[in-house]
Amino acid sequence: MTIPAINLPIKTRFLASFSLFSRQLVWLAVISIGLMLFSNMVMASDDHEPQPSAAHLQEDEDQHDEALTLTLEQRELANIRVETLNSSPFDLTSVATAQLVVDKDKTVTIAPQLAMQVLKRHVVPGQQVLKGQALLTIGGTDIAQAQADYINAATEWQRVSRMAKGTISASEKMRTQVNAELKRAVLNAIMMTPEQISALTTSPQSIGQFQLLAPISGRVQQDAAMLGQVLDAGTPLMQLTDESYLWVEAQLTPVQSERVAIGQSALVRVGQRNVTGVVIGRSHEINAITRTEQVWISMPNPQHVLHAGEFAELYFQQSMPDSKQSAAGHTHTMGNLQGIILPDDALTRSSDGDWQVFIEDQDGFEAVEVDVVQSQRGLNLVNGIESGSKVVVSGAFFLASELAKSGFDIHNH
Numbered sequence: 001m002t003i004p005a006i007n008l009p010i011k012t013r014f015l016a017s018f019s020l021f022s023r024q025l026v027w028l029a030v031i032s033i034g035l036m037l038f039s040n041m042v043m044a045s046d047d048h049e050p051q052p053s054a055a056h057l058q059e060d061e062d063q064h065d066e067a068l069t070l071t072l073e074q075r076e077l078a079n080i081r082v083e084t085l086n087s088s089p090f091d092l093t094s095v096a097t098a099q100l101v102v103d104k105d106k107t108v109t110i111a112p113q114l115a116m117q118v119l120k121r122h123v124v125p126g127q128q129v130l131k132g133q134a135l136l137t138i139g140g141t142d143i144a145q146a147q148a149d150y151i152n153a154a155t156e157w158q159r160v161s162r163m164a165k166g167t168i169s170a171s172e173k174m175r176t177q178v179n180a181e182l183k184r185a186v187l188n189a190i191m192m193t194p195e196q197i198s199a200l201t202t203s204p205q206s207i208g209q210f211q212l213l214a215p216i217s218g219r220v221q222q223d224a225a226m227l228g229q230v231l232d233a234g235t236p237l238m239q240l241t242d243e244s245y246l247w248v249e250a251q252l253t254p255v256q257s258e259r260v261a262i263g264q265s266a267l268v269r270v271g272q273r274n275v276t277g278v279v280i281g282r283s284h285e286i287n288a289i290t291r292t293e294q295v296w297i298s299m300p301n302p303q304h305v306l307h308a309g310e311f312a313e314l315y316f317q318q319s320m321p322d323s324k325q326s327a328a329g330h331t332h333t334m335g336n337l338q339g340i341i342l343p344d345d346a347l348t349r350s351s352d353g354d355w356q357v358f359i360e361d362q363d364g365f366e367a368v369e370v371d372v373v374q375s376q377r378g379l380n381l382v383n384g385i386e387s388g389s390k391v392v393v394s395g396a397f398f399l400a401s402e403l404a405k406s407g408f409d410i411h412n413h
Contacts, residue, residue: 067361067363067364067365067366068358068364068365068366068399068402068403068406069363069364069365070364070365075395078395078398078399079394079395079398080392080394080395080398080399081392081393081394081395082360082390082391082392082393083390083391083393084388084389084390084391085340085341085342085385085387085388085389085391085393086340086387086388087338087339087340087387088267088338088339088340088341088381089265089317089338090265090266090267090315090316090317090341090381091315091316091317092315092341092374092375092376092377092379092380092381093374093376094256094259094315094316095313095314095315095376095377096250096251096252096253096256096313096314096316097250097251097311097312097313097314098248098249098250098251098268098297098311098312098313098314099248099249099250099309099310099311099312100246100247100248100249100270100306100307100308100309100310100311100312101246101247101248101249101308101309102221102241102243102246102247102308103241103242103245103246103247103298104247105245106216106218106241106242106244106245107218107239107240107241107242108215108216108218108239108240109236109238109239110135110136110191110212110236110237110238110239110240111234111235111236111237112138112189112190112191112212112233112234112237113189113190113233113234114140114142114143114146114186114189114190114233115140115141115142115230115231115232115233116138116139116140116142116143116190116230116231116233117138117139117140117228117229117230117231118136118137118138118225118226118227118228118229118231118237119136119137119138119139119209119227119228120136120137120227121136121225121227122134122135122136122137122211123135123136123220123223124220124223125220125221125223126219126220126221127219127220128217128218128219128220129214129217129218129219129220129240130214130217131214131215131216131217132213132214133213133214134211134212134213134214135211135212135213135214135220135237135238136211136212136225136237136238137209137210137211137212138209138210138212138237139208139209139210140208140230142233143190143208143209143210144207144208144209146183146186146187146190147187147200147207147208147210148204148207149183149186150180150183150184150186150187150197150200151200151201151204151207152183153176153179153180153182153183154180154183154184154200154201155201156176156179156180157176157177157179157180160172160173160176160177161173161177184197187200191212191213191215192210193213196210196211196213212237214240215240216240216242217242218240218241218242218243219240219241219242219243219304220238220239220240221238221239221240221241222236222238222239223237223238223239224236224237224238225237225238241308243301243304243307243308244300244301244302244304245298245299245300245301246298246299246301246306246307246308247280247296247297247298247299248266248268248277248296248297248298248299248312248314249294249295249296250294250295250296250297250314251287251290251292251293251294251295252292252293252294252295253291253292253293254286254291254293256316257282257293257295259316259317260279260282260295260316261279262279262280262281262282263278263279264278264279264316264317265277265278265279265317266278266279266297266314266315266316266317267314267315267316267341268297268299268312268313268314269312269313269314269315269379270306270310270311270312270313271310272343272345272393272394273305273306274341274343274379275299275300275301275306276299277297277298277299277300278297278298278299279295279296279297280296280297280298281295281296282294282295282296283295297314313377315379338383339373339374339381339382339383340381340382340383340385340387340389340391341379341380341381341382342357342379342380342382342391342393343378343379343380343393343394344378344379344380345393345394345395345396345397346358346380346391346392346393346394346396347370347372347380347382347396348396348397348399348400349400350367350369351404354369355369355370355371355372355382356368356369356370356400357370357382357385357391357392357396358391358392358396358399358400359385359389359390359391359392360390360391360392361390365392365399367399367400367403368384368385369384370382370383370384370385371383371384
């Protein structure tokens with residue numbers, strides 16, 4: 001059976017095509033309107049984001065520009081010295097004179113306890129030596145006899161110690177061992193090392209002299225040894241001192257010593273350098289002539305810039321707060337003053353006449369106004385700086401001049 005074809009009129013087909021095209025136009029219009037609305041929302045959100053103002057940008061630029069930067073050559077020419085300083089509890093009104101001396105715990109006197117002759121020198125006065133480094137070659141008949149006695153005693157002890165048990169009496173065996181140790185002690189007294197002593201039994205032909213080695217690392221001082229010189233037992237040949245630490249000897253009045261305690265911090269001023277030390281001892285005895293008590297302070301000296309014999313000024317921690325009554329009957333509390341101690345060279349005047357110091361940070365050197373609380377003998381206790389700041393303690397006048405020439409204002413006026 002054949003289905004007859006249905007032929008739609010041309011007008012009907014045209015209307016169907018037009019309807020489809022209309023629906024597509026409607027969808028395109030809807031999509032366009034949606035995109036426009038989304039775009040307007042994004043632009044509106046961007047408009048609400050905070051934008052930095054011109055004044056704020058200018059302020060940041062001024063703050064960055066206010067830091068002074070110097071080259072390494074400029075810093076050296078201007079003698080710029082920066083130190084990291086912390087808050088200090090020291091009283092600048094009470095000062096004691098002192099003197100730097102060697103640290104007796106880090107000092108060795110080279111003085112062999114036998115008569116000797118200086119055969120050769122290996123160092124010069126003031127030379128820095130390492131532990132085990134040769135200082136002198138010494139010898140003589142007494143030294144040769146002591147070395148020979150040890151070789152004989154050590155050889156005899158080695159023979160006896162290898163004997164079977166019961167071959168000799170216990171007392172005889174003990175006597176042989178004691179004699180060997182006695183001869184070893186004599187060599188120790190002339191400052192031979194254990195390695196040098198042990199080598200004698202294998203090379204007895206070397207007796208009569210040995211190299212005197214440095215027992216510690218340090219600097220050669222008080223060098224009195226001369227070539228060919230024959231010296232008595234116990235004569236000091238030289239002194240070795242480790243200068244990484246020094247002691248400070250101070251003479252305090254009874255009033256000052258009352259405020260001192262073992263383990264307390266003390267400020268030591270040597271020239272333009274300030275070093276914090278620790279009280280390690282007191283004599284607890286008043287000198288009959290000077291009426292003072294002796295106090296010792298240990299202080300670090302890592303760069304060996306300070307030396308024994310230099311004079312110093314000593315400042316101790318402030319006493320605990322107490323109350324004092326005035327003549328009018330009013331009570332005043334004397335509290336501790338806190339701040340950072342700076343030398344006079346660290347302080348300059350700002351454009352408005354206030355005291356200022358220069359702090360070094362990652363941007364360079366910046367001026368910071370401070371309040372001077374206390375001033376004594378070239379030192380100043382100031383407030384206005386954070387503890388741990390890197391402060392210019394030398395060359396601040398040069399930085400202040402550069403700041404004035406550049407027209408910077410510490411207040412950003």
